[in-house]
Amino acid sequence: MPIINLSELRAALSPGQRLIGLDPGKKTVGVALSDVSLMLASPYRGLARAKLGVNAAEIAAIAAREGAAGLVVGLPLGLDGSFGPAAQAAKDWAIALSAATGLPAALWDERLSSAAVNRMLIQEADLTRAKRARAVDAAAAAYMLQAALDASQTAASWPR
Numbered sequence: 039m040p041i042i043n044l045s046e047l048r049a050a051l052s053p054g055q056r057l058i059g060l061d062p063g064k065k066t067v068g069v070a071l072s073d074v075s076l077m078l079a080s081p082y083r084g085l086a087r088a089k090l091g092v093n094a095a096e097i098a099a100i101a102a103r104e105g106a107a108g109l110v111v112g113l114p115l116g117l118d119g120s121f122g123p124a125a126q127a128a129k130d131w132a133i134a135l136s137a138a139t140g141l142p143a144a145l146w147d148e149r150l151s152s153a154a155v156n157r158m159l160i161q162e163a164d165l166t167r168a169k170r171a172r173a174v175d176a177a178a179a180a181y182m183l184q185a186a187l188d189a190s191q192t193a194a195s196w197p198r
């Protein structure tokens with residue numbers, strides 16, 4: 039399946055369907071879920087990074103269990119907005135994952151999401167380094183997905 043833009047992805051969802059946010063890291067894939075109104079993202083869990091088929095099966099199972107019908111994959115652009123090797127790898131992974139799961143996917147800029155979540159966990163939650171390491175991947179996925187949800191809200195969908 040090709041990558042589509044976030045507006046098209048939202049439009050393709052039926053009422054009550056969710057989006058899955060994914061923050062693909064070297065060791066862990068952070069997973070987040072939107073609510074059914076597509077207003078709020080929440081951390082779900084981290085998946086050990088494995089072969090594509092294994093991760094695709096895990097993500098497809100989450101989608102089936104939670105009623106999700108689309109993927110928002112974090113795109114690690116450079117700080118200057120450049121599209122480097124990490125961004126290309128994330129894009130290629132998203133395309134392959136979308137094809138393997140049968141779920142449409144959109145990419146979303148996730149620059150500094152892990153840094154922002156780490157800072158928040160240090161300052162607000164006062165977690166140790168070990169506890170932060172376990173929590174940061176899913177929280178970064180939720181941070182990225184929340185930004186995507188916020189940016190893709192249309193003026194017509196806001197309450198008046």
